[in-house]
Amino acid sequence: MIMKLEIKNLHATIGDREILKGLSLEVPKGEVHAIMGPNGSGKSTLSKVLAGHEDYQVTGGEALMDGRNLLEMGIDERSREGLFLAFQYPVEIPGVSNANFLRAALQARLPKGEQIDAVKFYQHLYQKMDMLKMDRSFTARSVNEGFSGGEKKRNEILQMAMLEPKYAILDETDSGLDIDALKIVADGVNAMRGPDLGVLVITHYQRLLDYIRPDVVHVLADGRIIRTGGPELALELEEKGYDWLLKAA
Numbered sequence: 283m284i285m286k287l288e289i290k291n292l293h294a295t296i297g298d299r300e301i302l303k304g305l306s307l308e309v310p311k312g313e314v315h316a317i318m319g320p321n322g323s324g325k326s327t328l329s330k331v332l333a334g335h336e337d338y339q340v341t342g343g344e345a346l347m348d349g350r351n352l353l354e355m356g357i358d359e360r361s362r363e364g365l366f367l368a369f370q371y372p373v374e375i376p377g378v379s380n381a382n383f384l385r386a387a388l389q390a391r392l393p394k395g396e397q398i399d400a401v402k403f404y405q406h407l408y409q410k411m412d413m414l415k416m417d418r419s420f421t422a423r424s425v426n427e428g429f430s431g432g433e434k435k436r437n438e439i440l441q442m443a444m445l446e447p448k449y450a451i452l453d454e455t456d457s458g459l460d461i462d463a464l465k466i467v468a469d470g471v472n473a474m475r476g477p478d479l480g481v482l483v484i485t486h487y488q489r490l491l492d493y494i495r496p497d498v499v500h501v502l503a504d505g506r507i508i509r510t511g512g513p514e515l516a517l518e519l520e521e522k523g524y525d526w527l528l529k530a531a
């Protein structure tokens with residue numbers, strides 16, 4: 283089987299405006315890739331399209347996960363099949379405790395009739411929370427409700443650690459992430475790095491990549507990947523900005 287996330291010539295629109303204009307890239311399982319690009323280039327659009335966000339229309343191309351057509355799957359199915367998406371502003375779910383939320387998500391992945399073992403679930407949960415240095419009180423609190431920005435980030439990484447996705451897409455774009463939140467994301471990703479996980483980190487700033495060293499860096503501009511290179515490409519962009527690449531494209 284082909285073990286990778288493959289995006290081939292993807293076109294997507296919002297309203298009557300085309301945002302993704304033939305985007306292609308591949309993230310093999312076990313690798314960490316970064317997408318960088320100027321504001322408005324379509325980075326968040328890509329993550330939302332892959333999540334199945336209803337505002338976006340796919341007008342061409344393909345997205346495959348281990349050879350299977352992602353775009354034909356329902357939103358829940360994408361997640362059950364092993365795709366994890368973290369957005370910059372995680373949703374709050376009042377009235378649903380963190381522990382129950384995670385338990386329900388894991389339960390949904392089991393074959394019909396099989397039940398989660400509560401003792402094992404909490405062992406697993408506490409182990410991951412310890413790894414992320416999260417206080418146990420967060421198990422009983424409503425998902426993200428009243429959490430600080432850093433606590434939301436940590437919680438998002440906890441969800442990722444519990445769900446053990448095959449591929450994770452982390453949109454950390456634009457502003458807003460302070461250095462502590464960046465480190466939380468980076469520590470979590472680094473702790474989970476391994477042969478069974480492919481990661482696509484979307485970021486406007488090179489800063490995050492000081493902590494998560496990507497195997498490959500892609501540059502997105504105006505809805506297309508215009509350059510792919512090694513980790514040194516991120517440093518070059520930090521130094522020179524995007525203009526030289528845009529002119530060359």
Ligand code: ADP
Pocket residue numbers: 296297299301319320321322323324325326327328337455
């Ligand atoms: P990035 O994450 O790279 O900064 P986005 O994917 O958020 O870029 O946005 C790409 C383009 O799509 C921008 O020009 C933005 O204004 C436009 N866009 C995003 N969301 C919407 C929307 N809901 N309606 C109209 N245009 C949108």
Ligand code: MG
Pocket residue numbers: 325326327455456
């Ligand atoms: Mg964005």
